[in-house]
Amino acid sequence: MTSEISLIQQIDALLPQTQCGLCGHRDGCLPYAKAISEGEEANKCVPGGQPVADALAALLQREYLVAEESVWPVQVDGRPQRVKAVIREDECIGCTKCISACPVDAIIGSGKLMHSILADLCTGCELCIPPCPVDCIDLVEDVQSVPVESARIVEQNDLRRRYYAHIQREEKRRINRKGPVVRAEIDTDLFARFSLQTNAVPNIEITEKPSTPTTNLDAKTTIELAKIRTQIKKLEKQLSVREDAKKRDLLNTLTAQLAQLQGA
Template identity: 70%
Template sequence: MSLDFSLIQQIDAHLPQTQCGLCGHRDGCLPYAQAISQGEDANKCIPGGQPVADALATLLNRPKIGALNSAWPIQANGRPQRMKAVIREDECIGCTKCISACPVDAIIGSGKQMHTIFSDLCTGCELCIAPCPVDCIDLIPDSMLLNPDQQQREQDDLRGRYYAHIQREEQQRFARRGPIVKAEINTQLFAEFSSHIQSVPQIKLQQIPEEKPTADPQTTIQMARLRTQIKKLEKQLSVREDAKKRMQLEQLTHQMTNIETMS
């Protein structure tokens, strides 16, 4: 199914970019925007509350429906209470699990060292709380009410930070060549979207080259024996030249080359 990137961008522009996954799309606001463009209900953004649900209904020319309930009280602007995560630093054991969980890189620290959260960058997504093995992260209310311009600037900044986070994860995935512990992010969607929309940071996918199949044990043993014989002959010939041994070395080298080509 072809995607309407222009419509997805318009929908994504209304979403708060908390990347919390409360809408059911674990890997951020953009996948939810895509799902909305394809017919999913537009009232599932809990941090955005009724204002975002109504704005999306107007944009899409759909009936206005009630936003999903939030656990936090509603503010004067109609959105749920903004929350910020804080670490009780004297209880932190430096496990780094909260760092990898943060979608906007608002947490700093290193292994076995105290961590801290930049409250100005925290989206209140709550994703850092569950991985913490010592339960030393709290949520506190943020009483600041943003006007529409401030809200838009914050969303644009958070979007950029999330794209940078995804790009770094993609690079680490390429370098690591191992399983990713965190939930998979649909990097293909983000990369395709960023290639069509110039106003968002571009994400480039890493191409992992195909590895040659591992040789069977018998071939591995044979190659090891050949290498040993070749090194032994090379050492002997470095001391004194011998035509018979030189011919034997050439034959073994040719045999090794053939095996490497076939494996």
Template identity: 70%
Template structure:
């Protein structure tokens, strides 16, 4: 296995997978990871903040650098405040430009109809804001409790898979001239090489289920609803144990696993 690819994979695993491009790499975390291997400074991940800059310095055996400053306040875990995008739905004109811009497909809606953001999936990357012609998208603080490192790893793996699926959809749309492509042409060769070199089945990683847009939207909505229910139950159970709620939570986890694995 190519050693540079292995190191790129290790660096990419530490990056938050917001795919925001704030590091200066338009296609997000993986191209920045490759640039770090090639000698670029490892303190440019704004969402990761000082913790990620320090982790990268340790991995690479480089001097620790001060992370580039975020416009948002710093949380107790040392990372900038997590943000979520919300649409002022009564002002949305249904142009679909934000849908194409979202790197993790967290926005649903159809042409000339109101759009909605699935906040459980939103990374706060801000990429949906510039293309909105009526400026109806706001960023608000994520009020959820801070996540553990294990939860962060799971979240980053899911976001990475969603982004790879988004890339393939955008490439297909661009090649067939169906619908707008808001971001610049994606360097898909980078992702193809990466997944091939590390021995991942490219089709399995980046190919979304062969469903209609309506089916895909329904599936995403259902997953979001289940996650929301699970979060509420988790909070309730931390206050007061309840066997019935505990059983319901287990059932929801099973249902979530079944839908995600379908």
């Protein structure tokens, strides 16, 4: 277990900690790091671009793969252009949906009051855009200079700590929360095991989920339905921000599987 965690830590350290979910792992960089350690391709980090894909290939001694393409142009460091989210504040209705969607708590505001995004903390993850009911959030290019490697590491460590603190707070609220949850279900067991390995991040508690009513479905089918629904939600969120033919095909396939299982 220790060696497994160590490998996941090394992989996670190379990921940019934008927690954007564009790799297909909606709940952040750590789950993708775990998936990579288990054999998933290491070229899916869109904001990391080719430098991260190459660094992961070197670490894991795997074949070098072309990184997933970004819609943004490439910077001088080989990574896609850094972007920030900006709220058109005169159009904001203060619904707070973007606040709970932000993985690093870069948005401030309260109910029925104007919200603002802290530009220095925003990762450009795009996760605040889909839940906004009035479409008042834009992505703009980050005009600041590209950070040197030492500054990038400091930034990544800070973003990781902020995300873990966000998870810890959100998990405590989740059971009694009213209204929609705009992020994926967090694998608290993974984050708990990982956070215990270092004092650099808050410990994540494993929160027990409320029991659900029994149905006529057998346990295996119920679990399969839950997995498919989670995948569908991830894909719908990603496609609402950026269209992708492969993901659209997968969404259609999963939707058909869900309908078939529900009708069984």
